[in-house]
Amino acid sequence: MLNAILFWSISSIFFYKEGKRLWKLKAKKDMIIFTIFMCFAVTIITLHLFGVQFPYLIHVLDFITKPISEPLRQWLNSFHHT
Amino acid sequence: MIIMRQKFKKTSSTNKRDITNISSEYEVNLSNELESNKKEIYRLLGNSSDLVTREFQLGKIRPINARILFLDGLIDKEFIQNYLLNPLINDLRESKSDEKVLDVQELYQFIKDFTITTAELAEIKNFKGLLEHLLAGDTILLIDGIAKGFAVGARGAKERGVEEPTTQKVVRGPKDSFTETISVNIALIRKRIKDPNLWLESFAYGRKTKTKVTIAYIHGIVNPRIVDEVKARLAKIDIDGILESGYIEELIEDETYTPFPTMFNTERPDAVSAALLEGKVAILVDGTPFVLLVPALFVDFFQASEDYYQRSDISSLIRLLRYIAFFLALLTPSVYIALTTFHQEMIPTTLLVSLAAQREGIPFPAFVEALLMEITFELLREAGIRLPTPIGSAISIVGALVLGQAAVDAGIVSATMVIVVSLTAISSFIFPSYSLAISVRMLRFPFMVMAATFGLFGIFIGLIILTLHLTSLRSFGIPYLSPFAPFIAEDQRDAVFRAPRWAQKKRPRLINQRNTRRENAGQPQPDRKG
Amino acid sequence: MEKIDGKQFTILVIMNTLGASIIFIPSIATGFGKENGWLTVLFSIAFGMLIVSMYSVIIKQQAERDIFCFIEDTFGKWFGVIIIILFNGYLFTNASANLWAIGDFMSLQILMGTPEQAIELIIIGTALIAIRHGIEVIGRTAEVFFPFTMLSTSLLTLLVMEEANWQNIQPVFQLNRLDTFVGTIPIIVITFLELFILLGITHKVNRPKSAQKGLLLGGFISGMLLLVITTACIVVLGLKATTHYTYPIYALGQRISLFNFLERVEILVAFIWFFTIFFKISITFYILSNGMSYLLKLKNHKTLSIPLALLLFLGSAILIPTTFNVFTFIYGPYLVFSVLFTIILPICILLINSVKSKQQKGS
């Protein structure tokens, strides 16, 4: 919880500072996309901080590339001495 | 925030209007009548008690009333008596021209042409000019019946003579230093560089103080873009008063929120002359002995002018020592904290055992101990500077010796910590430039926090952030960390090391792009025939 | 428009090649080649230089264009966008993998007990400051740290040479020759192939020629450094230890001893590795944020830097469950992705462009 509050305060400071900068630049599109990304990042990191377990990236990647990577890895490991 | 800013804008604009009103009031021309002019001057200056006036008469047969006015203390009274009052009163009475009666206009012209023998003389027509001259220390001569007057330059305010510099001392090298008077300062530079290309441009800044600010550069060596940049930035100054060059520095520097100085200040005329020869621009401000030099790079703060007067190998070593001192002053306490609380495995066993023995019974963690000692030390130093010299040195001795010893004996701090703090302190005194020493002193504390949180890793992070900051800085368009980053091989001859004179053939590359050659002869070769 | 010069680019190339690899290479090399581990690295340099020279041809074609712009020009609007999205994904994985690696190393070797995430947060925060200052500042900062990194590397190898036992590298290339060759695959993947990412900043180099030169020179120098360090690990630590340690070079650092005075300075290793990988992370992050802003047609790359930093932080946290999975990752999906993005993609680019230029000549 403490971590989450800390994280929120930091990201809100960031959000405020960067928002102000973009506001001054009058970059409307940048502003919108920044907001979307920021909300997305904050949400999922908050979920992560509250203990929601996301699938590990390498498992996801492994799943995608399985047909190639699995035999490749076995082939490589056959040359690897421990 | 936005509302506040609007408010701020409004007040500033009203301020401007006030000033224009007042100055338009000054624009009034002088009147014919001497008495009303005098009254007006007294009114404008609020009957200030230092305004002195003396009335006298011109001519013998048909005397005309005249009056001089000056501000007490700003003029040389003897000079006025001898070269202004004496000819006006005595010579005019006795001169033969008086036989033919002159009218006022003719008399005025006669006085201007033949009577006043001072070098500086200006005609004034309105109160604005009159006040400007009067406040600058000139003596005003008004003659009844004429709507004009003279401003006689006979300034003689108390001035400090040229003395030895107090902040940047040298063993070998010239011992003169700038004073508070800008004309003296300019003369000190002119004395060294006798070149018609040494150009000076003067401005007056400060609505109230009208401080004279002069920029000096050597035409043909300097990068004209830097001169333009300096002038453009100076032109933006709109402030009520400028009392020291620090005002100018803060108003025109590239980046305000940095602990590092991006302008170099010195009170040594030789340092300024050397900088001018490198293609830098000097900014002289009336009323302070500290002259600003731009652009100022990080390396400049490690270079004392003495480096250039001593043998190159010796000054190279000393300069290297300064760079080491920079890191010592910056990092010693934090490395101590990091090693003793995080990385005990990196201290040799014997040393660690003796450190551990010292720390037995010390109630504070190493970080708190270091913080306490560093703060104490900063207190002592500040007290030492502000107090009168005899007491100041007593304070430092008491502080350093007694307090340190007592703290160790009482078991509050460990002896090693006292060594660490003293080492830091001594290292921070090594820099030739006080402004860099101050920033290093300041940066030490964030590093200590980083070290207490992440150990050496925290120090690495701190170093990276520091370098990122340093590389992002610029001084008048020149990267602050050059010639290290961007790396310029040619300029390394006067960076960490100082190559012999004959090897430094060119001026710093980034500062002046043209006319880079500074030395032609090459290595001296003695005639071996004899 | 900020620019870096050829020297700074060369330094960034070296930092990028050494970044993740310097600490893993010795144990991978001996794992495959055993006493021929140094030969494995030598072969990797040879193959790697071939690949790098292919990249330098691309730099020439790319001229003054951004890599993303170049990809779009080459593959056309739609297909180009898809490739850019995938390439950004690769960059993201790469950056978070490196972030994870340094966090893991630091929390294991330097700061025992400090959570990895705190370390990763502070590094990505620093990288954020770096990329917001822009590539010019990153290049110059790298220039400042480069001499110190090189000094540490040479100290590390020179000071342990006293304990070298050259019998450890004998017999030279007599046994398990095939394994020695196969070992070059993972080594190239985590060293030279990753240099393709740097094509994202070549348009910032003041002269394209010096970018090409920098890429080749930097690749070669860093290859040599890896060779020296691998050899040092083998001759000083011995084969078994080199293979067994996760971070053999750190164990190498523990052996430094100069007149019983300069001892216990393994922090040198941490220093080398930390600075190299920091610049690697910063550059990848910089190119990633450029890529994202190109994709979304934003005005400035800075816009997305903050959310991307947060996402990278998260990415490093959910990338790999434990240290055990590192090699499963490197030998598996990462290898596939690397080959896809850094060999097949450049080859496609070259082919398409050569066909195009022939057509132009024909017409």
Added chain:
Amino acid sequence: MKIILRLFISLIICLSLSGCWSAKELTDITLATALAIDKDENNEYKVTIQVVNPSEVAGDQISSRSSVATYSATGRTMFEAVRKITKISPRKVHLSHLQILVYGEEFAREGIGETLDFLIRDHGFRTDFTIAIAKGLTAEDLVSVLTPLEKIPAQKIASSIESSQDNWAPSKEVLLNELIESVSSEGKDAILTGIYVQGDPDEGKSMQNVESADAPAKVRLDAIGVFSGDKLLGWLNEDQSKGFNYITNNISSTVGWVNCGDGDRTITLEVINSETKIKGSIKNGKPEINLDLNIAVNVADVECSIDLTNTEERNEVEKKLEQKTVDLINDSVSAAKEYESDIFGFGAAIRRSDPQEWKNVKDNWATLFPETDVKANVTVQIEQSGMITTPIYNDIKKKTKEGN
């Protein structure tokens, strides 16, 4: 604004994150200088550490308390035992300054292999400690003995192993990497130096041992212990150990004497440099090892009448020393053959010089090793003769004779 914000943020991060996870104040840790490993009667690991009492070693007020303390604990695994020590020790034990690791002889005979994984895996250790065996006693007893001169006994042992290796040559400083390499790789077996206590170990534990000039219990270095795999098999004697060091090219300086001229008079030579080249091959299915030794010596002590300026007499001395060294080597090799333990790395030598042949023999190397034919070819070269050229013995002899 920017920098203030940046400072503020970093301050927040630092302060809130700084549970200072890994910070350990010096006053909260205790330094272990020696680690002893034994097995207790329940077949559990018994780990003893010797920790330093810093204020006794380096403090300014030295009391009569002991400068080191020992703590021991038992556990089913190494790690468990080490951790259990924290139960007894008032502070957290810091292992990074370990000087020496000692196995009890009994323990070593049962095998040390299981302990190695922990030693290399745990990041608390640095790998630069010396490893030795407590000969004839438990390791615990050894590390409990206090030594007079050095305040930290472990440091004394470590430094005496090092200096003995450098100047006398019957012992060898073995570090963790080398031990692992030789325990686990093919064609080489491990050795460790033995240490024993002269006198009563129990007496050595009390402060009397430090206070008296002639300590009742002294820590002494012994020769080399021979391993096969991870098990200690037996010991070489001093000469054999020296021979071992000659073969493995581990001599930096030692002493050799030979008889000279008349009767049992001797001339002593200081070996200043010794270079060994091992070449291995398989001939007719039998391993053959050729050793090439180049030894440079200085004349250290002449107790006989000899004319050193005479080349022939010098050559004779050289010849004698050569022969003596060959004997040392053969003695050492035959001792190793008895144990069937290839401590010299002859297998590895064959692997280096004849890798293809090695593939065929490596599986039954243990049985082949005793059949190894070792040919030593030693060349001795006298370099310098010290401060005098002609022996003073001649004059003394003459005078004594005249007096008679």
